[in-house]
Amino acid sequence: MRLGALEAGGTKMVCAVGDEKGRIRERRVIPTRTPEETLPEMIGFYREQGVESLGIGCFGPINPVKGMKGYGFITSTPKLAWQNCDIAGAFERALGCPVGFDTDVNASLLGEITFGAARGLSDCIYVTVGTGIGVGVCAGGKLLHGVMHPEAGHILMRRRPGDSYPGKCPFHASCLEGLAAGPAIEERWGAKGAELKDRREVWDLEAYYLAQACVDFTYVYSPGRIILGGGVMHQEQLFPMIRRQYRELEAGYVKNSQTADLESYIVPASLGDDQGILGCLRLAWEAKEG
Numbered sequence: 001m002r003l004g005a006l007e008a009g010g011t012k013m014v015c016a017v018g019d020e021k022g023r024i025r026e027r028r029v030i031p032t033r034t035p036e037e038t039l040p041e042m043i044g045f046y047r048e049q050g051v052e053s054l055g056i057g058c059f060g061p062i063n064p065v066k067g068m069k070g071y072g073f074i075t076s077t078p079k080l081a082w083q084n085c086d087i088a089g090a091f092e093r094a095l096g097c098p099v100g101f102d103t104d105v106n107a108s109l110l111g112e113i114t115f116g117a118a119r120g121l122s123d124c125i126y127v128t129v130g131t132g133i134g135v136g137v138c139a140g141g142k143l144l145h146g147v148m149h150p151e152a153g154h155i156l157m158r159r160r161p162g163d164s165y166p167g168k169c170p171f172h173a174s175c176l177e178g179l180a181a182g183p184a185i186e187e188r189w190g191a192k193g194a195e196l197k198d199r200r201e202v203w204d205l206e207a208y209y210l211a212q213a214c215v216d217f218t219y220v221y222s223p224g225r226i227i228l229g230g231g232v233m234h235q236e237q238l239f240p241m242i243r244r245q246y247r248e249l250e251a252g253y254v255k256n257s258q259t260a261d262l263e264s265y266i267v268p269a270s271l272g273d274d275q276g277i278l279g280c281l282r283l284a285w286e287a288k289e290g
Helices: 035-049 087-095 105-114 176-180 181-189 200-221 238-250 273-288
Strands: 003-008 012-018 022-031 054-059 101-102 124-129 133-139 226-229 266-267
Touching: 003 035, 003 087, 003 176, 003 273, 012 035, 012 054, 012 200, 022 087, 022 273, 035 273, 054 087, 054 273, 087 101, 101 105, 101 124, 101 200, 101 273, 105 124, 105 133, 105 226, 105 273, 124 200, 133 200, 176 181, 176 200, 200 226, 200 238, 226 238, 238 266
Parallel strands: 003 054, 054 101, 124 226, 226 266
Antiparallel strands: 003 012, 012 022, 124 133
8 A cells, every 4th residue: 555644844844655564665855835835845746656545644733623624724823824724635635535634743642553662552642842842642542632632732830949931832831831842941041952961950850840741641641651752852861860750749649550660651752753654654544444
């Protein structure tokens, strides 16, 4: 089966072709400009490749709920040119093939469920920590949408005592994204995370907020595993720090076999930054199978 995969980001569009076994055959990266400039180039790529269906994991906010008015649209994104863009419909009309559509973070979670660290789990979470923070949730074997899609990257945080940083999010100063996403790290410390690798105080504070969020996710979603991905999580020294602070914040309230072993409960993404594309292949396969 020849499946198309589109990891649609605010900076770049990663277009790929592969199959249901996760084998990627072709890949092309296209800068994200306006829909009028970018969509025709992407459509041309998938036409050349003769795809039978397409899976899209898209930056948001979006409407991924089939049957709801506005399904397939990018909605109130800060990328103004893309607001109210019927991205799924544009590909469906142009290519004449089925299109699967979901958030970029849900696509990453689906990639890990199908091919990676969440295989065999019916309840799990994927958190991407980068320019923003997004959270994908699988509950009872199904990706969670609700009336839109979870925005758990904006859960409100209890500030660490002594932290006076006002927060980067323009909507909620003290939400997870506002305190712990890449732009917050850069503004707080005056340099990008990659330049701060040896500054333990940077990552100790980052781990505090990520650990607090993981505790909240444990209580709210009861996942069998929490996977942390995205550019910030390339700082591998974060993982033991998060696990230690998780244990302190959780304070022994939850007692089960999953959280007893935090090294297998809070884990890094496992697919070498291809989890989004691989999840999009799964979306395409599901759309083709109906």
